[in-house]
Amino acid sequence: MNKILxxxxxxxLGSAVVHTLQTERIDFLTGSRNQLKKDSYSTxxxxxxxxxxxxxxxxxxxxxxxxxxxxxxxxxxxAPGKIGHEFFETVITRNLLSALKQSTVKHLIYSSIxxxxxxxxxxxxxxxxAELLIQESQLPYTILRATQxxxxxxxALGKLMSLPIGFIPKKLLDQPxxxxxxxxxxxxxxxxxPQQTIINLGGPxxxxxxxxxxxxxxxxxxxxxxxxxxxxxxxxxSFARGEHxxxxxxxxxxxxxxxxxxxxGSR
Ligand SMILES: NC(=O)c1ccc[n+]([C@@H]2O[C@H](COP(=O)([O-])OP(=O)(O)OC[C@H]3O[C@@H](n4cnc5c(N)ncnc54)[C@H](OP(=O)(O)O)[C@@H]3O)[C@@H](O)[C@H]2O)c1
Numbered sequence: 001m002n003k004i005l006x007x008x009x010x011x012x013l014g015s016a017v018v019h020t021l022q023t024e025r026i027d028f029l030t031g032s033r034n035q036l037k038k039d040s041y042s043t044x045x046x047x048x049x050x051x052x053x054x055x056x057x058x059x060x061x062x063x064x065x066x067x068x069x070x071x072x073x074x075x076x077x078x079a080p081g082k083i084g085h086e087f088f089e090t091v092i093t094r095n096l097l098s099a100l101k102q103s104t105v106k107h108l109i110y111s112s113i114x115x116x117x118x119x120x121x122x123x124x125x126x127x128x129x130a131e132l133l134i135q136e137s138q139l140p141y142t143i144l145r146a147t148q149x150x151x152x153x154x155x156a157l158g159k160l161m162s163l164p165i166g167f168i169p170k171k172l173l174d175q176p177x178x179x180x181x182x183x184x185x186x187x188x189x190x191x192x193x194p195q196q197t198i199i200n201l202g203g204p205x206x207x208x209x210x211x212x213x214x215x216x217x218x219x220x221x222x223x224x225x226x227x228x229x230x231x232x233x234x235x236x237x238s239f240a241r242g243e244h245x246x247x248x249x250x251x252x253x254x255x256x257x258x259x260x261x262x263x264x265g266s267r
Contacts, residue, residue, distance in 0.1 A: 003069055004028040004190055005105075007055060007096070008076030010036040012151055013111060016183035017074060018050055019043040024187060031055030031066045032077065043180070057092035058083065060099065067103040072190045075110045080123045087126030090133065097137045107194045109186060110134055112145040114175075114200050115244030121235055131198065140194035146182045147175040147202040147245060150259040157216050161224070170210035170228045173242040177203035181253035200246040204253050212256060219260035 004021065008014045009030025018036065021028045022045045029051045030036060036050050044050065055062040057077050067073070075096055083091045093110070100108060116127040134141050153176045160166060185201050213226065231240045238244070254262065 001027065002071045002190065004072045004074060005031055005066055005070040006074045006076060007031045007057065008078065009052070010034055011076060012149060013179055013182060014076045015044055016179040017076065017186055019045070020180070020183040020187045022048065029053060029066065029070070031062065057095050060095050063096070063099045064102070067099060067105060070103070070105055072107040072109065073100065073105050074186055074190070075108060087129060089126035090129045093130035093133050097133060097139065100139055106140055107190070108134065108139055108141045109189050110141065110143045111186070112143050113244070114145045114147050114202060114246045115238070116145065118243040119235065119238045140196070142189050142195040143198040144182070144185060144189060145198055145200050147177050149179040149182070150176045150254070150256065151179065153212065154216070157213055161213070161222065164224060166213065166224055166226045167229050168209055168213050168226050169231055169236060170208060171231055172209040172236065172239045173206055173245055174209065174212060175202040175206045175245040176256050177201065177250055178253040178259065181250040184252065185250070200248040201250050202246040202248055204249050204251055204255055206242060206245050207256060215257055215260055219264040
């Protein structure tokens, strides 16, 4: 029996993991400050109750109780920003690690992002700090770094394209992945046990922003002029060099175009 606690089970990735564990009939509990609203995620089985307990990783509220009888913890809780002078991600990960040291948990799995060790961006630095805390903790762990989920790329393009003219850095690269494939990989890791390493997982294609936006406009039936903007600054240069992409491709993942077709209908 392998009981799983999904911390951050109400988020985008968390709800995809809920769906996967429901399908695989795995015993799990979700922990977060707010309960997952079943109808917000079409994939989640609407007819079964999603086991949930209130956990706040900042205050530690609910954590010792949530960990009772748990074998594997999926740490999917996250937010950008800081608490005082420290990254939010660092604080919540440290709090989780100290609670885990008092528990019987045998495997901690942390969801990170491809390129956090290379790209100078505050949220990525926070994720790297959290990874290092886990690696130095002596606890049995696996870190899964994934590339950007389709929903995130979709939302980012929605913002960039909200003006009458789209200003797009066409040469930026991205490797979007289906969140369901990341959930499937996390499920597999719960079954294989601690790997004591970092694993990368990327989408099936690396595309430039020009291609991403062209397909996005076609499926969204949006027509407006696009002005390419130059690649300026170290952050944009990192993204143009593809430092957040990886050779490890999830071939079971939908492509960007399939995601768009499924979400917005045929072009
Ligand atoms: N989105 C991407 O494209 C992407 C790509 C690669 C990796 N990742 C990583 O995958 C993980 C999940 O991302 P996501 O997009 O699913 O994020 P999300 O939708 O923003 O979900 C974040 C989760 O964290 C929980 N949370 C926040 N503060 C908390 C606290 N103090 N205590 C307990 N739970 C808390 C939230 O629940 P409550 O607010 O209810 O507490 C929510 O369930 C993150 O670590 C992210 O870095 C994301």
